[in-house]
Structure formats: structure tokens, C-alpha cells
Amino acid sequence: MTQTQLPPSLIPTLPGHTYTDPAIFELEQRNIFEEMWFCAVRSADLPDAGNFRTVQIGRESVLVTRARDGSLRAFLNICRHRGAKLCVEETGTVKRNFQCPYHAWTYGLDGKLVAAPNLTSMPDVDRVEYGLKTVHLREWLGYAWISLARDPASFEETVQQDVRERLGNLDAIGNYQVSELDLGRRITYDVKANWKLIIENFMECYHCATIHPELTEVLPEFADGYAAQYYVGHGAVFGEEIKGFTIDGGEGFENLSGVDSEQDRRYYAITVRPQVFINLVPDHVIIHRMYPMTADRTIVECDWLYAKDVVASGKDVSRSVELFHRVNEQDFEACERCQPAMSSRAYRDGGVLVPSEHHIGEFHEWVQMKLTKGNA
Numbered sequence: 001m002t003q004t005q006l007p008p009s010l011i012p013t014l015p016g017h018t019y020t021d022p023a024i025f026e027l028e029q030r031n032i033f034e035e036m037w038f039c040a041v042r043s044a045d046l047p048d049a050g051n052f053r054t055v056q057i058g059r060e061s062v063l064v065t066r067a068r069d070g071s072l073r074a075f076l077n078i079c080r081h082r083g084a085k086l087c088v089e090e091t092g093t094v095k096r097n098f099q100c101p102y103h104a105w106t107y108g109l110d111g112k113l114v115a116a117p118n119l120t121s122m123p124d125v126d127r128v129e130y131g132l133k134t135v136h137l138r139e140w141l142g143y144a145w146i147s148l149a150r151d152p153a154s155f156e157e158t159v160q161q162d163v164r165e166r167l168g169n170l171d172a173i174g175n176y177q178v179s180e181l182d183l184g185r186r187i188t189y190d191v192k193a194n195w196k197l198i199i200e201n202f203m204e205c206y207h208c209a210t211i212h213p214e215l216t217e218v219l220p221e222f223a224d225g226y227a228a229q230y231y232v233g234h235g236a237v238f239g240e241e242i243k244g245f246t247i248d249g250g251e252g253f254e255n256l257s258g259v260d261s262e263q264d265r266r267y268y269a270i271t272v273r274p275q276v277f278i279n280l281v282p283d284h285v286i287i288h289r290m291y292p293m294t295a296d297r298t299i300v301e302c303d304w305l306y307a308k309d310v311v312a313s314g315k316d317v318s319r320s321v322e323l324f325h326r327v328n329e330q331d332f333e334a335c336e337r338c339q340p341a342m343s344s345r346a347y348r349d350g351g352v353l354v355p356s357e358h359h360i361g362e363f364h365e366w367v368q369m370k371l372t373k374g375n376a
Contacts, residue, residue: 006352009354009355010352010353010354011352011353011355011357011361012350012351012352012353012361013350013351013352013353013360013364014196014350014364014368015347015348015349016341016342016343016344016348016349016350017342017343017348018367019296019339019342020295020296020339020343021295022294022295024295024371025194025292025295027371028195028292028371029058029059029292030058031370031373032367033057033058033274033275033292034058034059034149035147035149035153036147036149036153036273036274037138037145037146037153037155037158038057038058038145038146038147038148038274039143039144039272039275039276039289040053040055040057040064040074040146040289041055041064041072041143041144042142042143042183042303043072043139043142043143043144043179044182044183045091045183046064046065046066046072048066048093049068049070049109050065050066050093050094050095050096050109051065051066051091051093052064052065052066052087052091052093052094052098053065053090054087054089054090054091056291057146057148057291058148060076060077060148061078061085062074062075062076062077062135062146062148063077063086063132064137064146065098065109066109067109068110072137072139072144073109073111073134073137074135074137074144075132075133075134076132076133076135078132079100079102079103079105080105080113080130080132080133081102081105081116082102082103084100084101084102084103086098086100086107086132094109096108096109097109097115098132103116103117104116104117107131108131110131111132111133111134112127112128113127113128113130113131135147135148136148136149136152138155139179140155140159140160140179141173141178141278141287142178142305143287145159158273159272162270162271162273163272163278166233166268166271167232167270168232168233172233172268173278173280174258175258175259175263176256176258176259176280176285177256177257178285178287178305180308181256181284181305181306181307182306182308182310182311182312183303183311184284184305184306184311184317184321185303185304185321186301186302186304187301187302187325187328188299188300188301188302189299189300189301189302189328189332190297190299191298191299191300191332191335192296192336192339193298193332193339194292194295194296194298194335194339194342195274195290195292195298196363196367197335197338197339197342198290198300198331198332198335199271199363200363201331201334201335202269202271202288202331203227203271203357203359204227204356204357204360205222205227205356206225206354206356206357207334208222208223208225209223209224209225211330211333211334212327212330214247214323214326214327215326215327217239217242218238218249218267219236219237219238219239219267220239221237225356226356227269227356227359234268235263235266235267235268235280236266236267236268237265238265238266242265244320245281245283245284245320245323246319246320246322246323247319247320247322247323247326248319252281252319253284253306253307253310253315253320254283254307255282255283256282256283256285256307257307259282263280264282265282266281266282267279267281268280268281273366275289275290275291276288276289283307283320284304284305284306284307284310285304285305286302286303286304287302287303287305288300288301288302289301289302289303296339300332302324302328304317304321
């Protein structure tokens, strides 16, 4: 079936090769992940000076660290001397400086070159100019967002606009005080599927009645196939007998202090392009961050965030974690089941979307626009 033969009720998808072609993936790395704001690190993961984490953003390894003045700083994880990777560990702590394991060029937590063998005999070497390459960093919702672009797009008109368009205004997410919450659980998933398949899955609920029995028990309207993101401001309502967003529908914790009456007993889902999912329920927040590694592999880091007193008191969060952990496993299994089919001749021209998936069609148009614009 070709796109011109589709009946009016169906919408064409992207063709199969866009999920498998390494050249397409490299173009996405360059034009999307290296140009947009990328949610990289939870700020609280780096509480002390010298704490660091390295993350892969597009084709670049990025070093995020806590400086001595308490600020977060981000640099390309590359020594300026001969290009060796500066930090090979994913996480760690340095006492004072970062030192390249190849020739011992040494950089302060502010990125400045502070020492190197025979550096005193090279007085013309500017310590700032030959320091680490700084990249843009913005903190919001308790996370460090990184932009590798020379001139980043407006954070307010991209990241925050995605939230505004979904919820209607930023006050709606402000009520959850996300930056004040503590980490209750983190699970990392290694998904053997293209990043676009994962986003498409998250955006729709046409599949919910088929593979999410626990979720549709808590949110009965999902069984009808309409996702929480179907229209602006909508939050899926808990079932009448459901007391909390837990695996068995039993009581969770007290509502977060800022949650208003309209947000009580509702679930809100937000896609922040290009790689973040935000899930809001009255007593906790779940945030997914995707790290696209190859055309057919994506790392997804999922954080369950709770009020500080819940985490500090050691309360058992397993019943609320288990609900979305099962949803994640069910979703990622579905994505992995689709990935091999993207190479099939049956999917050469792509598939189709039903009307309730119209927003996936808009996502596809956005991807094509980014690739075309960046490649012009």
C-alpha cells in the first residue's frame, strides 16, 4: 500500500528505513540532539564540588560537574592537547582537578587549564583559551539541560513551550514543585529499539488495552485508546475504586503540597522534545530521559520522585514504582518487537496511524522538518 492509496481515516507514518539507517540516525544526532536542549543529569546527583557525570549527547561525550562555587558546569569531555577522552568513568569525584590520563594536562572544575608537563616553559599558552570547551547548561525541574549548539534556541520557546502547549500553562507543572522532590528510585533500561519508536509509543494509548492491564485498571479511560496527551490540559482520571497510582490501586502517599483540586486523582503525560517524558500524579512524579546510542539502541533512565519526607523516612515506594516499571517493560518489549520489522519489505513505505494517533503524525512532521532544515 502506498501513501496515495490510504483512506481518509488513516495517516501515513515514516518509512521503515528511517528507524534503521545509520546515516539517518547520524543526521538526527547532528540536527536534533546536538542542536536542541537535552536533559542530561539530575542536579542532585552531583551535590558536592568535584562530583561529575559523563553523558553521551549526540556524537559528543559531555562532562557535567559541580564547581567550587556550587554551580553546575558542562564541558566537552575532550582534552585540548591531543584529543584524549578526559574522564572515562561514567560517574565519580575528583578532589581538585581533572587530569588527562594520556599526557597529564590538568583542568580545574571551572574548565581552566591549570597544569601540564613543561607548561611553565610555554608562557604564551593562555590557560583559559586552552581550557576545556564549555557547553551551555540550564537547570530546570531539578535537572541540568545541555545544549551543544553555538547559539542555543530559547529554552522558554522550546522546552518550556512543550510543557505549556501540553498543560496550558507552566503554573500547572509548577504546582508539583518537581525541583524540590527527592529521588525514590531509578531504573535504567537498555532498549533495543530506535528512539522514535519509544516516543511514538509513549504518545499514544491505542495499545493500552492490549498490553497495559495494570495501567488501564487505574486509568480506565485509557482502555478506550485515547492518550492523556490527546488534547491540551487533559489529565486521565483515576477509576472510581482506585485510591492511588499504585500497582494494586491502593493508597499511595499524601498529595504533593502544591497539587490543586483539579489535578487530584489525575495523571498527566508530557513529551518534551527531543528525549524527555514527564508523568505527573498527585503524590509523585516520574521522569524518563532517553539517550539514543545507535539507530537500534536507546538507553532510558527513569526517575521516580517523591516528597522529601517520603524518601527521608524510608517509606516503601515499591507499589508506586512497580506500576510504571511494568508499563515501561511492556512498552519497551513492544518497541523491541517493532524494531526488526522496520527492515521488512512490508514496512518499506511505512505503516499507518488511526485518528487517535494524529499527534504522532505531527511528531513525524517535526522530525522531517528538523532533518530537512538542518541539512539545507
